[in-house]
Amino acid sequence: xxxxxxxxxxxxxxxxxxxxxxxxxxxxxxxxxxxxxxxxxxxxxxxxxxxxxxxxxxxxxxxxxxxxxxxxxxxxxxxxxxxxxxxxxxxxxxxxxxxxxxxxxxxxxxxxxxxxxxxxxxxxxxxxxxxxxxxxxxxxxxxxxxxxxxxxxxxxxxxxxxxxxxxxxxxxxxxxxxxxxxxxxxxxxxxxxxxxxxxxxxxxxxxxxxxxxxxxxxxxxxxxxxxxxxxxxxxxxxxxxxxxxxxxxxxxxxxxxxxxxxxx
Amino acid sequence: xxxxxxxxxxxxxxxxxxxxxxxxxxxxxxxxxxxxxxxxxxxxxxxxxxxxxxxxxxxxxxxxxxxxxxxxxxxxxxxxxxxxxxxxxxxxxxxxxxxxxxxxxxxxxxxxxxxxxxxxxxxxxxxxxxxxxxxxxxxxxxxxxxxxxxxxxxxxxxxxxxxxxxxxxxxxxxxxxxxxxxxxxxxxxxxxxxxxxxxxxxxxxxxxxxxxxxxxxxxxxxxxxxxxxxxxxxxxxxxxxxxxxxxxxxxxxxxxxxxxxxxxxxxxxxxxxxxxxxxxxxxxxxxxxxxxxxxxxxxxxxxxxxxxxxxxxxxxx
Ligand SMILES: Nc1ncnc2c1ncn2[C@@H]1O[C@H](COP(=O)(O)OP(=O)(O)O)[C@@H](O)[C@H]1O
Ligand SMILES: [Mg+2]
Numbered sequence: 001x002x003x004x005x006x007x008x009x010x011x012x013x014x015x016x017x018x019x020x021x022x023x024x025x026x027x028x029x030x031x032x033x034x035x036x037x038x039x040x041x042x043x044x045x046x047x048x049x050x051x052x053x054x055x056x057x058x059x060x061x062x063x064x065x066x067x068x069x070x071x072x073x074x075x076x077x078x079x080x081x082x083x084x085x086x087x088x089x090x091x092x093x094x095x096x097x098x099x100x101x102x103x104x105x106x107x108x109x110x111x112x113x114x115x116x117x118x119x120x121x122x123x124x125x126x127x128x129x130x131x132x133x134x135x136x137x138x139x140x141x142x143x144x145x146x147x148x149x150x151x152x153x154x155x156x157x158x159x160x161x162x163x164x165x166x167x168x169x170x171x172x173x174x175x176x177x178x179x180x181x182x183x184x185x186x187x188x189x190x191x192x193x194x195x196x197x198x199x200x201x202x203x204x205x206x207x208x209x210x211x212x213x214x215x216x217x218x219x220x221x222x223x224x225x226x227x228x229x230x231x232x233x234x235x236x237x238x239x240x241x242x243x244x245x246x247x248x249x250x251x252x253x254x255x256x257x258x259x260x261x262x263x264x
Numbered sequence: 265x266x267x268x269x270x271x272x273x274x275x276x277x278x279x280x281x282x283x284x285x286x287x288x289x290x291x292x293x294x295x296x297x298x299x300x301x302x303x304x305x306x307x308x309x310x311x312x313x314x315x316x317x318x319x320x321x322x323x324x325x326x327x328x329x330x331x332x333x334x335x336x337x338x339x340x341x342x343x344x345x346x347x348x349x350x351x352x353x354x355x356x357x358x359x360x361x362x363x364x365x366x367x368x369x370x371x372x373x374x375x376x377x378x379x380x381x382x383x384x385x386x387x388x389x390x391x392x393x394x395x396x397x398x399x400x401x402x403x404x405x406x407x408x409x410x411x412x413x414x415x416x417x418x419x420x421x422x423x424x425x426x427x428x429x430x431x432x433x434x435x436x437x438x439x440x441x442x443x444x445x446x447x448x449x450x451x452x453x454x455x456x457x458x459x460x461x462x463x464x465x466x467x468x469x470x471x472x473x474x475x476x477x478x479x480x481x482x483x484x485x486x487x488x489x490x491x492x493x494x495x496x497x498x499x500x501x502x503x504x505x506x507x508x509x510x511x512x513x514x515x516x517x518x519x520x521x522x523x524x525x526x527x528x529x530x531x532x533x534x535x536x537x538x539x540x541x542x543x544x545x546x547x548x549x550x551x552x553x554x555x556x557x558x559x560x561x562x563x564x565x566x567x568x569x570x571x572x573x574x575x576x577x578x579x580x581x
Contacts, residue, residue: 003377010374014363021362021403086357093321095346095423096375258279260323262314262353262431 007096011104018078019108028112036067036116037124043187044128057130058214062186064120065213068144069151069180069206071113075106076173079159083166089260092251099247102156110148117144132217140213143229147209150236151180153243154205160246164259185210205239208232267335269427269458270297270320275329277315289315291482292329297427297460302453304473305462306493308565312482313462314353317431320460321351334426347376350420350428354435358416361405365396365415368404369422376423390418394448410441417448428452430461434468446472464565470494480569496568501543503535505550506557512550519545536563538571 023032040063047056079102082088091098121137124130158176162169181187183197184206190198201207212228214220254260272295279287290312297303305313318324320333322342330337336344360368366387373383391397394414404412413433420428430449434442449472453459463469469476470490478485508516516535517525521542526534537543543560550558 006374006377006380010371014360014367014371017363017367018360085360086355087360089318089321089323090351090358090372090419091375092323093346093349093351094372094375095343095377101375255323255325258277258318258324260318262318262323 004097004100007100008104011101012107015078015105015108019112032112033116033119036071037120039070040064040067040120040124041128044124044130048128053129056128057132059187060125060128060130061121061214061217062210064117064124065144065147065210066181066186066206067120068113068117068148069184070177071116072109072148072151073155073158073173073177073180074109075152075155076159076162076176077169078106078109079156080162080166080169083163086261088163089262092254092260097247098251099244102159102247103243106156106159107152110145110152114141114145114148117141136217140216143209143213143216143225146229146232146236147206147213150205150209150232150239153236153239154180156243157239157246160243160250163250164253180204180206183207185214203235203238205232205235208235266299268296268332269299269301269334270295270303270460271330271332271335272296272316272320273330275316275319275331276327277312277319277324278327288482290319290326293479293482293484295477295484295487297458299426299458300453300456301474302449302459302461302472304469304476304490305460305479306464306466306469306476306565307462307479308464308569311464311479313479314431315482316479317351317353317429317460317462321349321429322346347423348426350423350425352413352416352420352428352430352433354413354432354437356409356412356436359404359412359419362403364401364403365391365407365418366400368415369418372419372422378423386422386424390421394418408441410437410444413437413441413445414448417445421452426457428457428459428461430459432462432464434463434465442468466493466497466562466565466568470497478569478572480573485569485573495540496572497562498543499540500536500538500563500568500571502561502563503537503543503546503550504559504561505533505535505555506531508533508550508555509553512553512555515549515553516546519549522546536567 040060043059043063044056047059082091091101118141125132155176158172162172183193183201184190184204190201190207193201208228209232212225212232215224215228272293275290275293277290279289281287293316305316307313315324319326319331319338322338322345325339333345334348338345369387369390370383373387378386391400394417396411396415399407399411404415407415434445437445446468449459449461461472470493473490475487476490476493477487513525513533516522519542521537521539522535523538524536528534535546537546547558
């Protein structure tokens with residue numbers, strides 16, 4: 001147990017080192033964050049075209065929270081880097097469990113995504129004419145953190161698939177991300193979709209958590225918020241179990257068919 | 265009784281391939297690496313060296329046969345096997361290039377379950393030993409090939425393994441870096457570690473190994489002393505010369521121990537020998553005839569294998 005914690009910690013430390021090597025504060029703020037804020041603003045303007053302030057509010061909240069999911073879904077790509085860097089066989093041959101390592105290895109995105117969402121929620125609503133008290137906007141940040149974690153495990157599952165099908169790795173990540181954006185109540189309510197898709201949405205991360213955020217920011221009751229976030233946790237744990245199984249399978253079948261290449 | 269570092273019996277690995285016959289990468293291989301020994305696995309490309317290393321490092325399952333590392337079974341006792349081995353393969357890959365050397369090593373030390381305090385000291389010691397201390401906090405992507413390879417070796421040593429598996433570790437290195445690397449291997453042997461090192465370079469096998477097993481087409485042909493390998497390199501040496509008149513060529517052909525005198529496109533003559541001292545006779549003959557553009561080169565591994573296998577009356581493949 002203590003060992004697992006240390007593996008997680010160091011895997012996370014290298015994830016952060018990776019992040020620092022990818023961005024400087026300036027490039028993060030000027031390129032990455034701005035891009036995310038533009039994305040939210042763009043969708044808000046669609047709401048303005050429709051001319052209903054409630055739609056604008058719906059879109060600003062949905063898209064601000066979705067930033068976290070969008071960034072966290074990069075776990076799918078960064079997981080597949082492990083094969084490109086040639087470290088996969090070394091990882092499998094080490095005494096550590098690949099699932100633990102992969103869980104820590106991309107956790108930089110959790111912080112990155114959460115930071116982008118928080119800033120979006122703090123900065124954008126006043127500009128876009130959405131009236132939300134600052135206090136409640138800050139109060140939903142912990143809810144978004146829960147969402148980030150459940151999306152993360154979902155992304156880890158897709159990352160495990162990407163490791164098996166490297167040619168499709170970017171496609172898998174994009175489809176996952178767009179799927180979440182369309183189905184989980186970001187742009188349109190979940191009830192907009194035909195029943196099968198609506199049911200699917202109940203199993204996806206983000207759906208229930210975003211519901212909780214909307215309840216907290218609107219006039220939902222405390223029990224609505226709690227129920228939503230509890231369901232988000234349940235969904236997150238479910239995906240964590242699927243992820244653990246995915247990485248166990250990845251190693252087992254890789255050993256059998258010889259796809260864990262030395263230096264490749 | 266001490267357990268052998270590596271004990272392989274009847275090890276076979278078949279790869280199934282799409283729209284093609286299955287490929288037998290290893291064919292009933294027997295191999296023993298005694299404790300404290302540097303054992304070379306010498307073979308040309310495609311011989312099965314990497315396949316064997318992968319099986320020993322638990323990332324590939326054998327089709328049949330058994331393999332024990334430090335006395336543990338690579339199929340059933342993966343946990344114990346993994347704790348006792350270090351793996352190094354050649355080439356640029358296998359490192360996190362955006363991280364620094366120190367970050368790479370700290371990361372792996374956590375994976376090898378070392379307490380942080382121990383890890384810090386061990387990482388510093390390994391960096392020092394590999395001559396990387398000054399660049400310890402630079403990103404690995406700024407390193408030269410030789411430095412990356414030394415970091416790779418440091419990484420392989422992070423768990424203080426009893427047995428090291430080195431798969432063509434010096435491939436692509438410049439001669440100086442390769443020589444340094446070999447002296448590190450000799451040091452590790454001095455610490456009592458057992459080492460299996462694969463190579464296609466006879467000179468490398470001769471210079472670092474206690475024993476050398478020859479592998480080709482997935483089969484181990486035999487195990488020899490490095491001396492014998494060295495002997496083959498001189499026995500089957502090649503002599504190249506330019507501007508050799510026809511009558512001198514005839515003379516060369518008649519010399520004892522000369523197996524072939526071939527004229528290449530550019531009028532260069534290539535003389536192959538298959539007896540001790542024959543190369544010296546060829547050189548003397550050429551010099552006596554006034555031919556001055558003369559050089560010698562080592563035989564290729566494939567040529568030597570043809571001779572050796574032929575001499576022993578074994579069928580190739
Ligand atoms: N994953 C694989 N699928 C199919 N064939 C493979 C695979 N890995 C290796 N082989 C084949 O097995 C043989 C031995 O390969 P390898 O062990 O890599 O040789 P070496 O390391 O000695 O160059 C080669 O013919 C190679 O093409
Ligand atoms: Mg190889």
